[in-house]
Amino acid sequence: MAEPLLFEKSVPGRPGYQLPTLDVPLEPLPTDDLRKDLELPELSELDVVRHFTRLSQLNFSIDTHFYPLGSCTMKYNPKINDELAGLPGFADLHPFQPEHQIQGALELLVLLQKILAEITGMDAVSLQPAAGAHGELTGLIMIRAYFRDRGENRHIVLVPDSAHGTNPATAAMLGFKVVQIPSNARGGVDLEALDAALSPDVAALMLTNPNTLGLFDENTLEIAKRVHAKGGLLYYDGANLNAILGIARPGDFGFDVVHLNLHKTFSIPHGGGGPGAGPIGVKAFLEPYLPLPVITEKKQEASSIHYALDENRPKSIGRVKAYYGNFLHLVRGLAYTLAQGPGGLRKIAEISVLNANYLMQALKKYYDLPYDRICKHEFILSAKRQKAHNVRALDIAKRLLDYGIHPPTVYFPLIVAEALMIEPTETESKETLDRFIEVMIKIAEEAEKNPELVQGAPYSTPVSRVDDVLAARKPNVCWCS
């Protein structure tokens, strides 16, 4: 059943690829620089195709399974987007081709920038960052550059205790001091604690809204007012934008910088952990600081537009990634957005929120619901009740695998004990939601009547519960013959 490693399947002398015969004379090789040996496997094309096809079959994926995975927005990834990203005019394009050879690519990027600016209510967008955390890094470097220009040395970044781990990690990576703000009883930012933390040293508050509890912070305008009153800026972590698409915009709440996760809200496939794409949007006063390059439009005669790459921007923070962002993902993101139109975008928010509330109402009898109020696109259950039977959130997660459902995010946010963070997305059918409800109720029963069954799960996956402690104690991260 287990698939051997490539190296174990290798047979000396077995080719998997053929090149055309070399059509130029041999040249002398740099003898001092030659490598002695190269340990790569030797396999036929069929060997390789079977190996990776079999490996793929050991995975859960959206195409095969339901993924109610909170804060990750595992919606269906339309296949047309992959087809369009594969067009030779996009995939077979070099980033250093002359400007007149890449006009279509630049036009596409400008269109996506405008659409994302409209969706978020921001004035300018950069598509450079490769992922959400990279967008955070870019945004915070811009914020630092802005304050430096103003002669202000603000060295603190405020982060709510419900924030994604990337928020404090990004701030710390840039040498900011991270100050955590506690949540109030309704799951929002505690305003008194915020007031106490605000000072002329605070550069920014990083906020996810709806937050990682799946709750919209009703004080969002008040929070913005108070942070701005002390001269600080507001950073919007767009991980949960799905819930408010076409309903409201972070720019209108007062946020100065936002990042989006195209691999969440805009249906780019997650790829088993990446690549992603994390564009950022900013208000006009931050536009001069955007990373390089910025695309400009110049009207030419006959109403045609020439797109150019502007590298000459003295206030820019510089380059954050080679070339122009994860371009093919930007093609996918644009295709997805254009397929929705204004009505479709709003519908995404409406149905993702409807689906989440439907699940929450059905499950709150069986699991603890720490915040019993309307949720947005996701909600948090706690397995506290099940823990009384020695069944933890992790056990429930693993048991779900036996029912063919990918588990919710567990143990996050950190402020809820035994958290199960559930996000169904708008693309799932009611049958799927109903089956999930049924399975979750069944597992709650199992936890009570037969806890060992749940504790020992999973039983039906290619491997049983994996020993993470052993993996970390004796790390084996590279196969050596």
Next chain:
Amino acid sequence: MIGATPSEIKQMLSAIGIGAIDELFSDIPEEVKLKKGLKVPPAMSEQELRRSFSELAKKNLALADQTSFLGAGVYRHDIPSAVKALISRGEFATAYTPYQAEASQGTLQSIYEFQTLICKLVGMDVANASHYDGATSLAEAALMALDITGKENLLVSRAVHPHYRQVVGTYFHGRNLPIKETPLFEGLTSTEEVEAYLSKNPTAALLVQYPNFLGLLEPLEALASICKKHGTLLVVAVVEPVALGLLKPPGERGASIVAGEGQSLGIPPSFGGPHVGFIATTKEYMRRIPGRLVGQTLDSKGKLAYTLTLQAREQHIRREKATSNVCTNQSLCAVANAIYLSLLGKEGFKEVSAQCYHKAHYAFRQWTKTGALKPLFNAPFYHEFVLRTPIKASEFMNLMEKEKILSGYPLTQDYPEFGDAILLTVTEVNRREEIDCFTRKLEEAPRLTREGCLHG
């Protein structure tokens, strides 16, 4: 793309106990709710999308529609069909990050194989599960060197890819950390300048590229021994890993960290992304490496299994104390690298690497023989080289473009000290006819052979 039908929506509303969807948004302040639809283009069907994107794509000139000698960090290599066929499988493409190991053995084992293949290629003990791209990998490797050495200065060779240098600069300026560029001598990182700087300034790392941005083979051993003397780590960027099919890996030449780009290994140029970076190092620094790592372990029944490991380094566990903020790897691109390397295999990969070398050297010989283009450097090169153009580099490139030849990367902007010069790249996909055709164009343009005559 909506799962529920109108009647199901009604059923769900009634199960929740509300009358209309709007009630689910009552927590959003009225004054910021959009009263009208977003000003975005109206919805398009799949047919319309296909038509409209094809039109946009046609406004670009694909590499396949011209002769290209353009590389400079992004390379054209042949990609076996099986690579795309396999990574397009939904089980790989639409899977989540493998936090649930039992449901992700396919991704995990593939990444473990990727890590192993990268280690073998660059001659290191540990490689991470990939990173955004080569440039950001180099920046993260530099931060890693700071963390290891406890020193703050950074020395970067001027022969590192300009975008890479700029990205490292952004990461470091963002943190107010000092960074210094070290000059070149005949296209190579000057060992004397490095020695002079390191002997005066405690420095965390020296960053060089191998082969360097100008295509030349840096004297890694010499640089490594200078670094060692001063307690500085040698960080080597590998932007063209295909070179390592032929060349001694940086791990055997004294590198402490190798930060690389895997685009060459089965990923199309893609207008610059997604590509895939990696960071590899020795066992000693394994726990300092940023980003995901996959390890082998056992399941509860003693069966071999794979899982994300040493996660205590990462942001979702350590938050502000993590080694990096990174929360993504380029997983699917890393799988493409693994598939590419296993399809080509030991002999195929060596052969691709050797063909690039031979074709580039043949081209160099033919093109310089015409006298129209003159070599700038004498050091050994791999598959890229710098030539001086007889007229303005941009004018030369325009002339060649009229012949449907993309004649390289102009260096005028990044290296004004070279005068009018271009960086040309030849890989295994360039046929001899293309190389010879370019030679003829150089010969046929008599004005090119007399320096400067086009300026008047």
